[in-house]
Amino acid sequence: MMRTHRCGDLRPEHAGREVTLCGWVHSRRDHGGVTFIDLRDTAGIVQVVFSVDIDAGAHAAAQGLRSEYCVQVVGRVRERPAGTVNERIPTGAVEVAASSLRVLSEAETPPFQIDSPHEVDESLRLRYRYLDLRRARLQDNLRLRHAIIAAIRRFFDAEGFVEVETPMLMRATPEGARDYLVPSRLHPGCFYALPQSPQTFKQLLMVAGLDRYYQIARCMRDEDLRADRQPEFTQLDVEMSFVDVEDVLDVTERCFKYVWREVMGVELGPFLRLPYAESVERFGTDKPDVRFGVELQDLGPVFAASEAKVLRSALEDGGAVKAITLPGRGSASRKELDALVDEAKRLGAGGLVWAAVTQEGLRCPLERHLGEDEKRALVQRAGASEGDLVLIVADRSRARVDKVLGALRTRLAERYGLIPETDPSDPAHWRFVWIVDFPWFEYNEDAGRWDFSHHPFTGVVEETLDNLESDPGKVLSKAYDITLNGWELASGSIRIHDRELQKRVFAALGISSDEAEERFGFLLDAFRYGVPPHGGIAPGIDRIVALAAGETNIREVIAFPKTQSAQDLMTGAPSPVDAEQLEVLHLRTTVPLEETEA
């Protein structure tokens, strides 16, 4: 037996007992005749004392210890002398008086300090991920991740769901995100794709009569990375039969509440519900952060007949003029304001009109072009008062106005500290919002056509189908998202279970019936044999854990994540492969070997 206890578990009740501990030298304080070692293992840290008075041999041996040595210590637990208790660690009332020391393995000086809370360069952390994972932050995050996933499994088990694994090697799908492809050795020129999601498989499990399925499923998408996007990520994949929208929302909401209650100790209230159109209108996005106001205000009525041509012409072209009001920023310098204009332009706006409400009146680049009534109406409609700054965006595309203001809203709220500082134990810290009533199509301005907003299996609200020809934007889908504090956490829908409707949707997507047969024939075939109405949802585990952990990047809750350029700095993936490996896969690369980017 290498150890009798774990370092972090020792308490005053263990006093007097001889224990054997294993762990890493977290830090060392050498006072000459007495040397303290903070010994760290998976459970925590405990102070070990080496002293000439306790055991001269062990004390001498401890002189050779260095940070991150992996050691075994035998000693007697004792309560610390009065006045030397460390209140900041759970084991702080005790210490281990060491009688023997065995170095299990020595350690070179690490490239960064494990015991320091300092931020360390990301690339260094990723290259030495196994050392970064020793640090408290990632240890805590991985444990939290485990606790959340364990709670999820308990919840769905109790609800009668069956966890089923679906294939990792599947058929490529040209639409949607780019696939990661896997060449087939046995079928020259053919490829598997790694799943972007188990979408079709879970629908087939419903056809199969599983009734209620879930899976902690790894998904891969070959798209560019973001703080909340890795090339491979984990979804809680859920599908249910004989359900409509409300049933899925109910079980999902209860799942989140269960997890927050069990893991976070927080009793969440009912989730807010926002129709997609309202969310975009008020917050400029379909993933609104509703922890603060600064909502978008429509100034259209103010400027319909304005002398200010930039504003009026946007409206005349069928666009919009909207604004957000930043409380107390009216004193912003010209330099700051110019920077805001640049920022808006980078986000895609033609420009940005700012208007500061001051004691003397409106300070605004368009001031000369605005009548007194207009100014008053502007301030009033923007909900501004003295000292506030109104940021106005006008564009012939209403969608662009919403997008730019929505992005500015969240950025500036962060920058100017407009998001209330709440405690994670406070339910108000977690503003879950259901986004419902998504449009089935969205207008593609560049291509001048209507595109599907979702995957081609998404159900439609039948009553809105009449608008299909007249006003496609009014056709609503049976899709729904969960957002939390500005992050999209989950996305789902009731699916089409009618074979003919499914074929019509493929046709509407521009997929010919031959093509549909070729690519999704298995699904259409399955739909010949009695399909239950079904639907589901897929919450992103990485994002859930990141938010729960208070992290702003999902790398912090993934054991071995990739860089923004999709590389693993520790293993060096992706890498070139041997010519022989390509050979058996019937592959040849168009990239000359010397240009291969490792």
Next chain:
RNA sequence: GCCCCUGUGGAGCAGCCAGGAGUGCUCAUCUCCCUGUCAAGGAGAAGGUCGCCGGUUCAAAUCCGGUCAGGGGCGCCA
């Protein structure tokens, strides 16, 4: 593909705007001292091609151009 930020002994920073000797701080490392620390303390030492390439200049960490790496974002992500 595009925009922005960052890159300075092993780690974290300052220095850069306004060019003048690799200057400074905290931690780590090495040697020595030290019996109650927990950010231990004290004395000393070692450690750098200022990411890389080029340009401007009498002179570049500092200014300019390019490039690489990491990060944030736009596009992309049905």
